Structure formats: C-alpha cells, structure tokens
Amino acid sequence: KAGVTQTPRYLIKTRGQQVTLSCSPISGHRSVSWYQQTPGQGLQFLFEYFSETQRNKGNFPGRFSGRQFSNSRSEMNVSTLELGDSALYLCASSSWTGQETQYFGPGTRLLVL
Amino acid sequence: ELKVEQNPLFLSMQEGKNYTIYCNYSTTSDRLYWYRQDPGKSLESLFVLLSNGAVKQEGRLMASLDTKARLSTLHITAAVHDLSATYFCAVDFLYKLTFGKGTLLTVNP
Numbered sequence: 001k002a003g004v005t006q007t008p009r010y011l012i013k014t015r016g017q018q019v020t021l022s023c024s025p026i027s028g029h030r031s032v033s034w035y036q037q038t039p040g041q042g043l044q045f046l047f048e049y050f051s052e053t054q055r056n057k058g059n060f061p062g063r064f065s066g067r068q069f070s071n072s073r074s075e076m077n078v079s080t081l082e083l084g085d086s087a088l089y090l091c092a093s094s095s096w097t098g099q100e101t102q103y104f105g106p107g108t109r110l111l112v113l
Numbered sequence: 114e115l116k117v118e119q120n121p122l123f124l125s126m127q128e129g130k131n132y133t134i135y136c137n138y139s140t141t142s143d144r145l146y147w148y149r150q151d152p153g154k155s156l157e158s159l160f161v162l163l164s165n166g167a168v169k170q171e172g173r174l175m176a177s178l179d180t181k182a183r184l185s186t187l188h189i190t191a192a193v194h195d196l197s198a199t200y201f202c203a204v205d206f207l208y209k210l211t212f213g214k215g216t217l218l219t220v221n222p
Binding site: 101103105107 | 156157161201203207208214
C-alpha cells in the first residue's frame, strides 16, 4: 500500500512569513505525528493527533500548530517564521494497535531566509 | 522528562567486523524502535521491540530489549559498506517517540 506522503517536499520562506505543511498517512492509519529534525537538536516531537484529537504536544512555542481532518490527513502550521525554524519536518503515521512502528514520510525541508 | 542516550555517537568500522550500539532510556516503556536514516533521506523502520527480552534479527542486524535495565542494543555482524548510515533508537511513551541523538556508522573497506 502507499506510504506516508508529505507536501511540499521543499520550501523556502523568509522570516516573518507563515507556512503550512501537509501530511497524508497510510490508508487506515488514524494517528499522525510530526517531528522536527535539525543538526543541532536532532529529532524532536512536535505533536500527535488521533481521530482529530491532539493527544500530546512537544515543547515548541505556540507558533507551531497542527490539526487533523476527518480523513486522517494532517497539516502543521508555523507562523512568524524564524531562522531557527529551518529544518526537516517529518510526519509519521501509525495504526496504534500497539504492535506496529510509526512509518515516516519523506519529509518537508524548510529553509527560512 | 524521558531521556534517551545512544552510544557511541560515531562509529567507524572495518568491513567484516562486529560491533554494538547501545541505547539507554530513563523511564519505563515497553516499546522501543530502531530506525535507519541515509543522508538526505527520511527514517526507515528497522525493528520494533515490544517486550522485555525481545530479540529481532534482520540480515546482519540484531536488536534486543531489556526493559528492566532500560537498555536496548543493536548488534552489527560482519559489517558491510551498505550498512553505512545513521541509526536511531526511539522510545515510545505517551503517544510520542523520544529519539536518541543517533549513531553515525561508517563502514570502511
């Protein structure tokens, strides 16, 4: 079956702008998580959604927000971009049966100038 | 706050040699994952370890989990160049994965 898809794959923005990233999970998966990867901080958890409800949130400022739609697709938004937001943003989906891993999408590489 | 520590962070191996990557974590969890990441790519799932004493093997890689010691190991047998990548362990707790910093593995001929 098709894997996790993320759009766009690459994005260049300037400071102060906002950005919306999209993630389509594997068919049948109801859990979507978002992670930020940077060389300095590594992989950090942003938030997780299950059936449109946010179940956990990482230690990121309120500029980072997300949502999940009834078809399990998810978006994350970053407002008032800062240079430090440049990163690879990864989306992962899971069925959360307790037996499966989280499957990661190809990521969106965001560059803030 | 859950902490996950991997060591070593850098590992340069010769082809044909064996080595082990260690992953220690600070809180009780029955689910631990190993992922591989190639440069510029996303994360590829290697193993899911779901209970104390779990052992999984795939090719030259074998992973184990000791929940009492809060320790997982990834053992590499007879390394080959194709195994060069960054390996991450991640602990599952409260619907989120907490990752170690990763081990950059380079296998030299």
